[in-house]
Amino acid sequence: MSNMFITSASGNIGTPLLPLLLASPSIKNIICPTTNAARLRAQIPTTDRITVLAGSIQHPVWLEQTLRDHDIAIVFLNLTGADELFTTCNFLSAVLRAPCVRHLVYLSACGDLMPRAVFQERLGGLVLPGHVLVKTAVEQMLRGCPVWNDEGRGGGGRTFTILGPTLFFGNDLRGKGGMMGPGGVYGEPVGTKGVSRVDVKDIALAVVKVAEEPERWSGRKIMIGSKQLYTVSSPGSRDGFGVTVD
Numbered sequence: 754m755s756n757m758f759i760t761s762a763s764g765n766i767g768t769p770l771l772p773l774l775l776a777s778p779s780i781k782n783i784i785c786p787t788t789n790a791a792r793l794r795a796q797i798p799t800t801d802r803i804t805v806l807a808g809s810i811q812h813p814v815w816l817e818q819t820l821r822d823h824d825i826a827i828v829f830l831n832l833t834g835a836d837e838l839f840t841t842c843n844f845l846s847a848v849l850r851a852p853c854v855r856h857l858v859y860l861s862a863c864g865d866l867m868p869r870a871v872f873q874e875r876l877g878g879l880v881l882p883g884h885v886l887v888k889t890a891v892e893q894m895l896r897g898c899p900v901w902n903d904e905g906r907g908g909g910g911r912t913f914t915i916l917g918p919t920l921f922f923g924n925d926l927r928g929k930g931g932m933m934g935p936g937g938v939y940g941e942p943v944g945t946k947g948v949s950r951v952d953v954k955d956i957a958l959a960v961v962k963v964a965e966e967p968e969r970w971s972g973r974k975i976m977i978g979s980k981q982l983y984t985v986s987s988p989g990s991r992d993g994f995g996v997t998v999d
């Protein structure tokens with residue numbers, strides 16, 4: 754059984770993830786750092802297997818000590834926000850100084866986001882938005898650095914798995930106010946060509962599967978999403994609820 758460290762436990766993925774981890778026979782204790790301990794405690798199951806820790810994951814010294822103190826073997830790294838790259842870099846640095854950590858599960862985004870694909874092949878110079886480009890940098894760090902790969906290259910014995918979800922269904926709920934308000938703006942339109950979408954519970958399930966068998970998923974990127982493509986007028990929209998995008 755392994756102790757696991759979960760970032761963004763209060764968030765979209767963290768919320769369905771915690772009950773799934775509690776039900777897993779492979780996971781012992783779950784450590785959840787947060788900047789808002791009262792809010793997180795109010796929304797999670799009450800059990801002595803979950804520890805809510807008030808502190809900043811942006812503080813690498815605190816982070817390294819916390820990983821060591823709780824003998825963390827597996828980390829689920831899921832970050833967002835304008836400081837995502839800065840925080841992630843410091844986070845990875847702290848993880849590498851904590852020898853107890855054996856496996857990192859990194860939440861990225863769907864598709865080939867490695868620099869060659871992004872800058873040369875797929876997009877031909879079109880610059881990705883910052884919140885996606887940060888994934889390119891981190892995936893390159895993980896895949897390119899020997900310390901994260903112990904497959905005969907004399908690395909540090911750490912392994913990683915990257916999760917690549919497509920667009921969350923829940924994004925529409927976040928934009929509901931704008932859609933239903935006076936302006937009727939569909940702030941994040943999916944367009945007419947069609948996009949894959951994903952339920953955050955399926956991402957949470959993938960995190961658990963990887964945590965249960967890190968060796969099996971080591972060094973891989975797992976894409977998660979529907980095979981069906983959803984458009985602005987997909988089946989499932991209520992009649993009369995469809996939104997037209999010019």
Ligand SMILES: NC(=O)c1ccc[n+]([C@@H]2O[C@H](COP(=O)([O-])OP(=O)(O)OC[C@H]3O[C@@H](n4cnc5c(N)ncnc54)[C@H](OP(=O)(O)O)[C@@H]3O)[C@@H](O)[C@H]2O)c1
Binds near residue numbers: 789810918
């Ligand atoms: N939405 C999509 O369609 C989509 C698609 C593909 C990939 N993704 C990726 O999914 C991730 C978002 O997952 P999510 O929706 O589960 O997250 P979320 O719900 O937005 O997580 C929010 C919480 O995470 C913690 N947190 C996040 N970033 C932090 C930071 N830099 N420093 C400190 N705390 C931070 C905070 O917790 P506390 O307040 O408790 O401290 C915050 O309240 C992003 O990496 C995004 O790029 C999203």
